[in-house]
Amino acid sequence: MSASYAARLLAWFDVHGRHDLPWQHPRTPYRVWLSEIMLQQTQVRVVIPYFERFVAALPDVRALAAAPRDDVLALWSGLGYYARARNLQAAAQACVERHDGELPRDFDALLALPGIGRSTAAAILSQAWGDRFAILDGNVKRVLARHHGVAGWPGLPKVEKTLWAIADTLLPQTRMADYTQAQMDFGATLCTRHAPACLLCPVNDDCVAFAQGRVEELPTPKPTKTLPEREATVLLLEDRDGRVLLHRRPATGVWAALWSLPQGEDADAALAWLDAHAPNMIDAGDRDTPHRLQTVHHGFTHYRLQLHPLYWAGLAPRRAVRDNDDLRWVARDELATLGIPAPIRTLLLSPRVALED
Known part of the structure; x- marks a missing residue:
């Protein structure tokens, strides 16, 4: 019997994963949170210089909470989706008011902060503290849909619920920070949206899409519509x-x-x-x-x-x-x-x- 899904992914990560990202050194709750918000809708290579400038100017929750709004938006300018920056500062101010200027180590308390959803809260807890929570960002949805042969657009509640259940069953008992990063790296660099490197995949021996020749059709694309x-x-x-x-x-x-x-x-x-x-x-x-x-x-x-x-x-x-x-x-x-x-x-x-x- 092959090793568990998590064990194979971690072995791949140890050799091929990204270990020198700026938010990993040091991997504080604030830096993890900031990186997760910046990485929503934005690629790592684009985020890195913005992240470094942001933490140099606003190194912690209290600094972010107290900063003039124009300063925060200027540091964000060019990243797009500016509601992320406004929610980021609003969440920092809530942390000062409710949590003594720190991000709370509690799933429900994180989820109550502006701009933090279920996957982001889980990513913060697993990477900053090693707590055992599953994530389900776009990369993970794609990987799990292929590996388990889950049809249907992942944005649909029923499909997303299925993928969350799968993600929960695959969690390792240890190395949660590495496992969380491994999933994101795997989806971003190997099990990519187009032309995935299936022959190099560490979990291809039980991948449903690979076995059935359905890699290109999974995950099911979002129904298209003409933008006005x-x-x-x-x-x-x-x-x-x-x-x-x-x-x-x-x-x-x-x-x-x-x-x-x-x-x-x-x-x-x-x-x-x-x-x-x-x-x-x-x-x-x-x-x-x-x-x-x-x-x-x-x-x-x-x-x-x-x-x-x-x-x-x-x-x-x-x-x-x-x-x-x-x-x-x-x-x-x-x-x-x-x-x-x-x-x-x-x-x-x-x-x-x-x-x-």
Whole structure:
């Protein structure tokens, strides 16, 4: 009889796993938690530099809880899915209020914190303290669906329940931190979504998908649907010193609380915003003849967005205008200090190439 699933996976991990990730040294609850949140929807190679900058600036729960919101969003800027950063800080503040500034070593208490679901709570407990909890992230769902021949899209409650039950039965008695990391590494580097290396797999001798030639069809893909298209117009106003006017987004919704460009559903709505605000910001003569810039395309989970920039250069802001909480002129070298959506940051840092009118 072959060794247990966990034993074979751990033996593979000892030779081929990732042992030098920054959150493993030291593997504190805070660092594990931060890495798990960053790794949601984002690959390890992308996360590493963000993680290192984040912990250098905010090394523990109390520092994160006390940090200005703009600092947290600036450190996150470029990672996307900004609700993760807002929930991260809200959870840190809850830990200060309820748990003496530490992450609780309790599953239900972790689950009660913003942004922490069942798998993330389990990953924190198993990696930070070695507690015996199963995880079920996207990599693990794929591996278990193949290994046990579980059909159906893993996002369906019935299928997910089956996979959780399987994950619980496979847990080893020891080395939980290594086992948790091994599962993630195995799915990310060997049992990949496309072209998995089945001949090198340490658990292929009892893999249902491998035996039945179903590796490519499992896990069952999510039913496809055409994403709707949306459009908006953004206003890029630049003064004679090269500063740009930024507008803070509302506290809820897309890009919540980030600094962006003034925006309207269409050109008329965007220009109406300018008409309402310009008398206090720029001379009337400066408002004529904007340049149209190249459309910016950006994909969200549920729709695709086309941003049409209108650009004014060489504006002379009125001296009476002062920055407030929601509107400010920002120099190019200050952009890195603010949380700005990735497509807007790309637009701001790109050469201004006007389209022909």
